[in-house]
Amino acid sequence: MTVKTTTHEFQAETKKLLDIVINSLYTERDVFIRELISNAADALEKFRHESITATDVFDAHVPLEINISLDDKNHTFTITDTGIGMTRHELEANLGTIAHSGSNTFLSQLAEAAKKDVSLIGQFGVGFYAAFMAGSRVLVQSRSWDGSEGHEWASDGTGSFTISEMPGLHRGTRIIVDLKEDAHDYAQKWKVESIIKQYSSFVSFPIKLEGEIVNTVQALWTRNKAEISEQEYVDFYKFVGNAIDEPMYRLHFSADAPLAINALLFVPKENFEVMGFGRMESGVNLYCQRILIDQHSENILPEWLRFLKGVVDSEDLPLNISRQALQDNALVGKLRRVITKRFLKYLEEEAKRDADAYLGFWKTFGIFLKEGATSSFEYRNDLGKLLRFESSKSEAGKPVGLADYLLRMNPDQQEIYYINGTSRAAIEAGPYVEMFRKKDIEIIYTMEPIDDFVLSHLGEFEGKKLVSADRADLAIPETEEEKKAEEDQEAGLDSTRTEALLAWLKQTLADGVQDVIVSKRLVDAPAMIVNPDSHMTSSMQRVLAASRFEKGLGLETSKKNLEINLRNPLIKRLADLQESDEEFAVDVARQIYDNAMIQAGLVVDPLVMVDRNYKILKRAVQG
Numbered sequence: 001m002t003v004k005t006t007t008h009e010f011q012a013e014t015k016k017l018l019d020i021v022i023n024s025l026y027t028e029r030d031v032f033i034r035e036l037i038s039n040a041a042d043a044l045e046k047f048r049h050e051s052i053t054a055t056d057v058f059d060a061h062v063p064l065e066i067n068i069s070l071d072d073k074n075h076t077f078t079i080t081d082t083g084i085g086m087t088r089h090e091l092e093a094n095l096g097t098i099a100h101s102g103s104n105t106f107l108s109q110l111a112e113a114a115k116k117d118v119s120l121i122g123q124f125g126v127g128f129y130a131a132f133m134a135g136s137r138v139l140v141q142s143r144s145w146d147g148s149e150g151h152e153w154a155s156d157g158t159g160s161f162t163i164s165e166m167p168g169l170h171r172g173t174r175i176i177v178d179l180k181e182d183a184h185d186y187a188q189k190w191k192v193e194s195i196i197k198q199y200s201s202f203v204s205f206p207i208k209l210e211g212e213i214v215n216t217v218q219a220l221w222t223r224n225k226a227e228i229s230e231q232e233y234v235d236f237y238k239f240v241g242n243a244i245d246e247p248m249y250r251l252h253f254s255a256d257a258p259l260a261i262n263a264l265l266f267v268p269k270e271n272f273e274v275m276g277f278g279r280m281e282s283g284v285n286l287y288c289q290r291i292l293i294d295q296h297s298e299n300i301l302p303e304w305l306r307f308l309k310g311v312v313d314s315e316d317l318p319l320n321i322s323r324q325a326l327q328d329n330a331l332v333g334k335l336r337r338v339i340t341k342r343f344l345k346y347l348e349e350e351a352k353r354d355a356d357a358y359l360g361f362w363k364t365f366g367i368f369l370k371e372g373a374t375s376s377f378e379y380r381n382d383l384g385k386l387l388r389f390e391s392s393k394s395e396a397g398k399p400v401g402l403a404d405y406l407l408r409m410n411p412d413q414q415e416i417y418y419i420n421g422t423s424r425a426a427i428e429a430g431p432y433v434e435m436f437r438k439k440d441i442e443i444i445y446t447m448e449p450i451d452d453f454v455l456s457h458l459g460e461f462e463g464k465k466l467v468s469a470d471r472a473d474l475a476i477p478e479t480e481e482e483k484k485a486e487e488d489q490e491a492g493l494d495s496t497r498t499e500a501l502l503a504w505l506k507q508t509l510a511d512g513v514q515d516v517i518v519s520k521r522l523v524d525a526p527a528m529i530v531n532p533d534s535h536m537t538s539s540m541q542r543v544l545a546a547s548r549f550e551k552g553l554g555l556e557t558s559k560k561n562l563e564i565n566l567r568n569p570l571i572k573r574l575a576d577l578q579e580s581d582e583e584f585a586v587d588v589a590r591q592i593y594d595n596a597m598i599q600a601g602l603v604v605d606p607l608v609m610v611d612r613n614y615k616i617l618k619r620a621v622q623g
């Protein structure tokens with residue numbers, strides 16, 4: 001018989017990964033057992049799911065299990081599963097490349113983590129290649145559930161691998177690891193058993209070590225809450241989440257109506273996405289009657305809840321549903337809504353129960369809720385209750401909820417106000433909050449670029465409109481007393497001169513402003529920029545302008561209105577100056593406009609501005 005053997009080069013990224021695995025990660029070697037067991041369990045889950053509908057299954061009656069055998073004399077570690085197996089083509093494709101999207105970023109982050117803290121590699125899932133942490137040579141013998149001929153894959157993990165025909169195999173995969181000299185203890189039963197106990201106690205198939213079952217197969221989420229210990233929950237979290245930390249929050253709930261649901265969801269302690277580890281994939285697995293239907297399911301929760309880890313099990317789902325059909329399945333959609341609502345309600349309860357702990361959650365994962373508020377209209381009321389912002393009445397660094405704002409609001413106030421700025425200090429020094437301070441009206445400070453999008457999408461909260469304080473049509477009710485005081489002060493400039501000043505300013509600043517108007521709200525500052533477009537705040541325009549700029553589309557923003565404060569001496573003086581020394585008045589007007597733009601966080605031309613500023617200073621020092 002001729003055995004057909006072919007030789008293949010590893011993909012370049014795989015070579016890099018193998019290099020890191022072999023040369024940098026050897027202190028975390030135990031991980032290889034977890035990775036191989038986890039792949040075996042995945043292969044068994046896939047087989048179990050497929051075999052529900054398939055009619056023609058090879059080796060249909062072989063029990064679903066994982067066998068590990070050790071050879072202390074020949075120094076080998078062998079793991080066998082009766083799962084879905086791999087065809088020749090699958091062996092070549094799956095064990096020669098890295099399936100990870102963005103493999104290059106993944107690799108550089110992995111290399112970085114390997115240097116800093118190898119315990120982080122759990123987060124990456126090095127997968128099958130972890131076998132080379134302990135093995136000098138690895139053989140993979142596999143036969144697919146379609147019954148096609150079996151093959152053996154072999155490599156020493158350096159540059160290439162071979163694939164040979166191998167007749168007579170059963171369905172599934174056997175991996176034989178020839179242990180490196182300094183890894184011989186992985187052929188010792190006590191050692192392997194302790195690792196399995198630590199990592200794999202929740203695998204839902206029997207694991208036999210040298211013929212003896214070493215795990216208890218259980219679906220923790222289907223058990224009665226009262227009978228589950230804290231430690232079991234934590235262990236389960238580490239298992240499903242591939243995690244090394246402990247969870248920050250946990251929600252275990254069951255429902256019978258309208259849908260039968262068993263869900264166990266965890267919020268991790270760390271946000272690895274923000275830490276620069278790339279976009280997270282969903283961490284929740286979808287089961288039906290304890291059978292895994294969709295691992296890392298993208299369908300069972302909205303994308304912005306991708307930081308959650310855990311399990312959702314529903315008996316109502318058809319067992320034979322294919323992964324492709326999940327996306328459009330109406331029942332899955334319904335499950336998603338029920339679970340999302342329940343989780344958001346849980347967060348609300350936690351925020352009430354322990355506000356400080358919730359702030360810790362908010363600091364780490366708030367960004368995901370903001371993402372939700374800008375993308376999922378149907379949850380906006382639930383999300384509105386969970387948002388936290390600093391405000392003129394909050395302590396610095398201690399954001400408050402919109403519900404707190406409502407409680408403090410004057411009875412006749414109809415709107416909730418907010419203003420964007422880069423920091424608390426910058427906002428408080430700016431013109432927008434002057435009137436709010438004077439009238440003792442609370443104003444929310446939005447300090448992240450995304451915040452104004454969030455509040456604008458939200459539109460309202462508990463029936464009160466959310467309004468940015470840089471809107472041109474901002475109307476805050478005035479008392480009679482206030483109106484009178486205003487009129488008295490405006491008397492400083494008669495109406496003809498006021499009109500003339502406004503017309504002159506409008507003409508002088510025509511390049512930048514749409515209109516110049518007398519302000520009803522400025523207290524001390526001479527002027528400020530406001531937005532005639534009620535849908536866009538300056539901060540939103542800044543973000544959009546930056547993205548236009550990145551795309552090479554130029555910095556185009558819509559024209560603003562300039563509000564001027566007739567009580568301010570600079571503005572009063574400008575009226576005279578415009579008549580006596582127009583050239584200088586133009587410089588002053590433009591500088592006032594640029595200053596107001598900067599206070600609105602908008603872009604001015606720094607060269608022109610600095611040049612003009614020196615001109616004005618020169619005149620000031622000359623007296």
Ligand SMILES: Nc1ncnc2c1ncn2[C@@H]1O[C@H](COP(=O)(O)OP(=O)(O)OP(=O)(O)O)[C@@H](O)[C@H]1O
Pocket residue numbers: 039040043081083084085086094095099124125126127128129172173
């Ligand atoms: N025991 C096995 N039986 C069948 N297929 C397997 C087995 N082990 C690995 N594979 C296949 O090889 C692929 C690559 O495995 P690898 O462990 O590198 O990545 P992964 O399991 O997809 O990802 P991760 O380990 O990060 O979750 C798997 O997706 C699977 O298709």
